[in-house]
Every structure is written in C-alpha cells, then in structure tokens.
Amino acid sequence: MIEGDDLDLFERTLRHANKTCNGASLDAALADVGWHDALAVDQRAAVAIQFELQGRANTTSSALDDVMSFALGVDGSVAVVLPPLGRSAPPGSRCRDHLAVEGIATAALARRERALAAATADGTSVLKVAPVAELDTVSVRGIDPELGLVLVTGEVAAPDEVAPAHWDAAVDLARVAIGHELTGAARAMLDLARDHALERIQFGQPIAMFQAVRHRLAEALVAIETASAMLDAAWLDRTPQTAAMAKAVAGRSARTTAKHCQQVLAGIGFTLEHPFHRYLRRILVLDELLGSARTLTTSLGAEVLATGRLPRMLAL
Amino acid sequence: MDLDEFRSGLDTWLDEHDEELRPDYTGSGTLDQQVAQMAKVKRMAFDAGWMRWGWPERVGGLGGSNLLRAYLGEAVTLRDFWEPGFASLHEVLAPTMIDYAAPQLAAAMVPRLLRGDEMWCQGFSEPGTGSNLASLACRAVREGEGWRVSGQKVWTSLAQFARRCVLLTRTGGPESAHGGITALFVDMDSPGISVRPIEAMHGHEEFCEVFFDGVLVPLDRTLGNEGQGWAVAMDILPYERSTALWHRAAYLHHRLQQLVTAAPPGSLDPAALGEVTQVVYAFRARSRATQHRLASGGQLGPETSIDKVLLAEAEQAMFDLAEAGLAADLVSRDDPISAQWRAEYLYSRAASIYGGSAEIQRNIIARRLLDLGNDR
Numbered sequence: 282m283i284e285g286d287d288l289d290l291f292e293r294t295l296r297h298a299n300k301t302c303n304g305a306s307l308d309a310a311l312a313d314v315g316w317h318d319a320l321a322v323d324q325r326a327a328v329a330i331q332f333e334l335q336g337r338a339n340t341t342s343s344a345l346d347d348v349m350s351f352a353l354g355v356d357g358s359v360a361v362v363l364p365p366l367g368r369s370a371p372p373g374s375r376c377r378d379h380l381a382v383e384g385i386a387t388a389a390l391a392r393r394e395r396a397l398a399a400a401t402a403d404g405t406s407v408l409k410v411a412p413v414a415e416l417d418t419v420s421v422r423g424i425d426p427e428l429g430l431v432l433v434t435g436e437v438a439a440p441d442e443v444a445p446a447h448w449d450a451a452v453d454l455a456r457v458a459i460g461h462e463l464t465g466a467a468r469a470m471l472d473l474a475r476d477h478a479l480e481r482i483q484f485g486q487p488i489a490m491f492q493a494v495r496h497r498l499a500e501a502l503v504a505i506e507t508a509s510a511m512l513d514a515a516w517l518d519r520t521p522q523t524a525a526m527a528k529a530v531a532g533r534s535a536r537t538t539a540k541h542c543q544q545v546l547a548g549i550g551f552t553l554e555h556p557f558h559r560y561l562r563r564i565l566v567l568d569e570l571l572g573s574a575r576t577l578t579t580s581l582g583a584e585v586l587a588t589g590r591l592p593r594m595l596a597l
Numbered sequence: 598m599d600l601d602e603f604r605s606g607l608d609t610w611l612d613e614h615d616e617e618l619r620p621d622y623t624g625s626g627t628l629d630q631q632v633a634q635m636a637k638v639k640r641m642a643f644d645a646g647w648m649r650w651g652w653p654e655r656v657g658g659l660g661g662s663n664l665l666r667a668y669l670g671e672a673v674t675l676r677d678f679w680e681p682g683f684a685s686l687h688e689v690l691a692p693t694m695i696d697y698a699a700p701q702l703a704a705a706m707v708p709r710l711l712r713g714d715e716m717w718c719q720g721f722s723e724p725g726t727g728s729n730l731a732s733l734a735c736r737a738v739r740e741g742e743g744w745r746v747s748g749q750k751v752w753t754s755l756a757q758f759a760r761r762c763v764l765l766t767r768t769g770g771p772e773s774a775h776g777g778i779t780a781l782f783v784d785m786d787s788p789g790i791s792v793r794p795i796e797a798m799h800g801h802e803e804f805c806e807v808f809f810d811g812v813l814v815p816l817d818r819t820l821g822n823e824g825q826g827w828a829v830a831m832d833i834l835p836y837e838r839s840t841a842l843w844h845r846a847a848y849l850h851h852r853l854q855q856l857v858t859a860a861p862p863g864s865l866d867p868a869a870l871g872e873v874t875q876v877v878y879a880f881r882a883r884s885r886a887t888q889h890r891l892a893s894g895g896q897l898g899p900e901t902s903i904d905k906v907l908l909a910e911a912e913q914a915m916f917d918l919a920e921a922g923l924a925a926d927l928v929s930r931d932d933p934i935s936a937q938w939r940a941e942y943l944y945s946r947a948a949s950i951y952g953g954s955a956e957i958q959r960n961i962i963a964r965r966l967l968d969l970g971n972d973r
C-alpha cells in the first residue's frame with residue numbers, strides 16, 4: 282500500500298506529469314516516477330490516480346496497455362491489441378498454426394516493438410507476444426484523432442503451445458481503469474461548465490444564478506459522484522460484475538455530464554477553440570472500449586434474468 | 598464490539614428468534630400491525646442488547662460505531678422484520694436528543710424510543726411551509742416557566758402513534774427567519790394537541806396533521822437554546838440521509854430480488870433491469886461511503902443531498918420496473934402480496950418529494966457543493 286505522505290507525493294508527481302507531458306513523453310514520465318512499480322505494490326492507487334488524472338487532463342499514454350499486460354502477467358513494455366469497439370472478447374482466434382487477430386490499438390502501438398495479441402482457442406483464452414511489425418495497421422482519425430486509434434489485423438504465427446491467458450481478469454481491471462478515466466474526463470467537463478456559468482453574464486447576471494443552469498450542473502455532479510462510488514465499490518468487491526457495473530455507470534455518467542455541460546457551455550462549447558470537444562470525443566471512445574454502458578447494462582440484465590440472482594450486495 | 602463480531606452475533610440471534618420476530622401477517626399488514634411489529638422487534642432487540650449498540654452509554658446504549666446500527670437495520674430489513682421507513686424515525690430523532698436535549702432528559706427518554714416503548718414524531722412541515730422550512734409559523738410564546746404553542750404541522754409521520762414530538766416553533770418575530778426558530782420536545786398527550794391522519798394515495802394513513810391550540814410545554818423541554826432551532830433542523834437532515842438510507846438501500850435490493858423472482862418470463866426488459874440493478878447498487882455504494890465517513894468521526898453535511906437524490910432515483914426506478922414486470926398483479930389483484938407492490942409503487946412516487954424535494958436537493962448541491970453562488 283502507498284499511504285500518507287508517500288501517497289500525496291505520488292499523486293502530486295503524477296498530476297505534474299499529466300499537466301506537462303502527453304503521449305510518448307507521458308509514458309517516459311510514468312516510467313521515471315516508478316508508476317509501473319507502484320502498479321505492482323498498490324494497484325488501486327496506481328490505477329485510480331493515473332487514470333483519473335489522464336481523464337481530467339485529456340492526455341494519452343500507454344497506461345491501459347500496461348495495466349492489461351500486468352494483469353496478463355507479461356513482462357516488459359508491450360502494446361495490447363484491444364477488441365473492436367463495443368466488444369470485450371479477445372480480439373483474435375486460433376487457426377491451426379497461427380492466431381488471426383482483428384482489433385484496435387492506441388497510438389501506443391507505434392511506440393512499442395512488441396504487441397500482445399490474445400485469442401480464443403478451444404473456448405479458452407491464449408495469448409501471444411509478437412513483433413508489431415508482423416501486424417497490419419491502419420491509423421484512423423475517427424471521432425478522437427488525438428487518441429491515435431489504429432485498426433489492427435494480422436496473422437501471428439503460433440506454431441507451438443501458447444500460454445493460457447487470464448483475459449477476463451485483465452478486462453476487469455481495464456474496465457475499472459477506463460471507468461476512472463471517464464470519471465476524470467467528466468469532472469473536467471463539469472469544471473469547464475461551472476467556470477463558464479460563473480463568468481457568462483446574461484440578463485445582467487451570471488447564468489449560474491439561473492435555476493435551470495444550476496440544476497443541470499447539479500445533475501452532472503450527482504452522475505459523477507455515482508460513478509465514483511461505483512468505482513470505489515469495484516475496488517472493495519473485486520468481482521467481474523462490479524467491474525462491469527462500474528464501467529457502465531461511469532460511461533453513462535460521463536455521457537450525462539457531457540450532455541448537461543455542453544448545454545450550459547452553449548455556443549462557445551461548440552467551437553474548436555474551447556476544450557470541451559476534446560472531452561466529448563474522448564468519452565465516446567472510452568465508453569465503447571471493452572463494452573459500452575449500453576451493452577454492459579443489457580448483458581447484466583440478461584444475466585440476472587438467466588440466473589435469477591442479483592449481483593451480491595456490497596457489504597457494509 | 599467490532600462490525601464482524603456484531604454481524605455474526607446478530608445474525609445468529611436473528612436466526613434463533615426468527616419465529617418470534619417474524620410478523621404474523623402477510624404483505625404490508627395494516628399500519629397498526631406494522632407499528633406493533635416494529636415495537637416488538639425493537640423491544641426484543643433492545644433487551645438482548647443488539648439495539649443498544651451504536652448509541653452512547655449516556656442514553657442507554659452500549660457504545661460502538663454507527664456501523665453497528667447500520668448493519669442492524671439492514672439485517673432486520675432483509676428478513677422483513679420491520680418496515681425500514683419507520684426505523685428512520687429513531688435514527689433521526691435519537692441523535693437530535695443526544696446532541697440538543699439536556700443530559701437528564703436525553704438519558705430518560707432515548708431508551709424508550711430505542712426499546713420501542715414509545716414512538717416519536719417530527720413536527721417540521723406546515724401547510725404554508727414545505728420546501729421553505731425557515732418560513733415556519735407555528736408559534737411558541739414564553740409564559741412563566743414554559744412555552745405556549747399554537748399552530749399547525751402537516752406531513753407528520755405516525756403522529757397518531759407518537760408519545761412525543763420534536764417540534765420546530767417560531768419564537769422570534771414574523772421576520773426573524775432562520776434566527777427565530779426554537780426546537781421543543783413535546784408530550785403528545787398535552788392538552789390542546791389534536792391529530793388528524795391524512796388519507797394518502799398508497800392506502801396507509803401514515804402522515805398526519807397535528808394541531809396545537811395553546812399547548813403548554815415546560816421550559817426544560819427546549820432542545821438547544823432559544824433561537825437555535827434552525828441548527829437543530831440542519832443537524833437532523835443529514836441523519837435522515839445516512840443510516841436510514843442505508844436501510845432503504847438494503848430494502849431496495851431485497852425487493853428487486855423478489856421482483857426478479859416473481860416477474861413472469863418475458864416481462865422484464867433486460868436493459869431496464871440491468872440499469873435498475875446498477876442504480877440500486879450505486880445508491881448502496883454511495884451510502885456505504887457516508888456510513889464510513891460518519892463512523893470515522895466526520896461531520897455529515899450538504900454532500901448527503903447526493904445520497905437523497907440517489908435514493909429517489911433508485912426507489913422510483915425500482916418500482917417503475919416492478920410496475921412494468923408485475924403489471925397484472927399490481928394493477929388488478931387484491932391479494933396481500935400484490936397490494937404491497939401496489940402500495941410501495943404508489944409510495945415511491947413521494948421519494949422525490951419528502952425529506953427535501955428533488956429540486957431542493959439540487960439547489961443545495963448547486964449552492965453548497967458546486968459553489969455557484971447564492972441564488973436567493
């Protein structure tokens with residue numbers, strides 16, 4: 282556990298890193314401050330703090346790749362091929378002596394020499410670390426060009442036995458991490474809208490004085506705090522169901538926050554000169570990664586109907 | 598006594614006394630049955646010690662953290678031994694007495710409330726005073742060694758069963774607003790008090806009008822100082838949104854599970870069920886943090902407005918789903934189980950109105966948590 286002054290220092294250092302660095306330089310800064318060691322020592326502090334900050338600062342890094350490869354037990358720095366948006370099963374499948382991979386990755390792929398490809402084979406998950414050069418990659422701008430999404434296809438030679446993978450555990454941890462990033466982004470959107478509401482004068486007073494505006498911002502804070510409570514619960518009760526619920530609630534809450542904040546920001550929030558659009562773009566991608574609020578919620582309901590059981594109640 | 602020890606001890610005791618503790622009626626029962634049932638459970642739990650944990654020794658408690666109370670309410674609620682809404686009265690009023698009553702008064706009275714010997718009520722709202730609590734007009738005038746109280750309260754829960762009332766009165770001038778309110782602890786059998794239950798849409802006369810016609814209240818029944826009533830009220834409200842909400846969250850989970858079991862195949866939309874499951878879970882997750890903040894000595898404040906907003910959302914979402922999943926029973930059957938779903942569905946409509954409306958909570962969130970400035 283990282284505690285007390287050490288925790289403060291850790292958080293301050295990461296805050297500074299996310300403020301001053303982005304992309305490759307943020308990866309370097311994370312390595313410098315020992316974030317990967319922290320991940321091994323105190324997973325919750327490392328994940329929650331970095332991903333919240335990354336969401337707030339709208340930065341990109343290879344932290345998600347590192348979280349997943351950590352959970353999969355792969356040493357060294359590798360990029361992770363993620364499932365196509367909206368899905369969470371391994372992005373590959375086993376075909377005789379190779380793995381056929383179809384998925385996406387972030388800009389981190391270009392910064393790493395090796396990629397981690399997980400695949401489904403005979404009903405279980407296996408994984409293979411392959412040189413990035415063996416994969417076909419196509420960069421896409423998409424809705425969030427700064428994320429540097431890459432569509433990945435390819436056939437990775439795997440003539441031998443491949444290692445079984447704890448893919449589901451990696452997905453659980455990644456979902457919680459993305460939940461924190463969504464919540465950080467939502468907090469940033471609320472900060473922007475709050476500042477605007479206090480500065481923007483109409484009818485002789487700040488628009489923050491109007492109840493219609495105040496209630497929208499209050500609604501956003503309720504959504505954010507709900508997601509935050511769910512993420513705390515996911516760390517306390519580490520089950521696949523709580524991880525999925527936390528990501529679903531974080532995704533829905535970020536979308537709710539975006540809707541209210543964009544309305545309060547009005548004209549200026551629709552321009553590229555205002556930073557709001559960056560957050561909106563980012564949360565749309567994050568919500569779709571490894572299962573969206575919509576799909577995770579529907580499959581939770583279907584699971585409850587099939588088993589007749591609710592997820593276990595969170596203990597006091 | 599730590600939480601784990603309490604949990605296992607209490608669970609064992611509840612299992613051992615299941616037969617005696619269980620209500621002898623099916624479904625909601627009548628209001629009289631519910632009140633008698635709660636008194637029975639409190640008395641047994643108090644005499645066995647369980648109900649005393651989490652309360653200070655100077656009011657008949659055995660000490661220990663508020664988490665013990667939170668767990669007790671949860672465990673009793675999950676076994677359907679009492680109506681959790683009624684338990685909120687002692688969770689709200691006992692802390693007020695502990696904080697504001699003279700020590701001897703608190704020591705004499707609080708055990709009666711906790712043991713179920715007495716029900717108490719909370720006289721806050723008035724016909725002209727709903728959301729704007731500081732505008733209350735029920736008048737108390739000094740007369741010798743007492744207060745002479747005249748006025749009316751409304752929405753007073755279970756006043757027809759109550760032996761005492763924590764009453765907010767106007768002791769300052771009509772323009773005194775927050776500064777002219779004084780809280781009194783009133784015996785409900787005092788001459789001049791009349792109680793008229795209100796017929797409510799869910800079928801239980803749970804709320805009442807209470808009329809005060811020149812009621813004499815001794816001076817030593819003043820809670821806090823003269824003019825301190827607003828502070829008493831403001832300190833009560835976070836309690837309404839802490840332990841009592843934890844009990845409510847447990848109840849919603851319990852009812853959702855029963856809905857999943859009872860709903861005919863195909864009647865629950867998976868997406869809607871998934872979302873309600875998440876909302877109920879999230880409400881509990883939020884409330885858990887509040888219980889722990891209270892346990893570690895934290896003061897509860899405006900952040901509990903978020904808990905109240907989530908209660909209303911979870912409660913209404915849960916019973917909307919019940920109405921969809923059990924439509925035929927809820928709408929067109931009169932057996933006790935169907936009648937209970939119907940009553941609870943109708944009662945859930947009030948969740949965004951009572952205890953500070955959804956709009957008032959959002960006003961508090963905007964002003965106090967988002968610091969958007971004072972809009973009044």
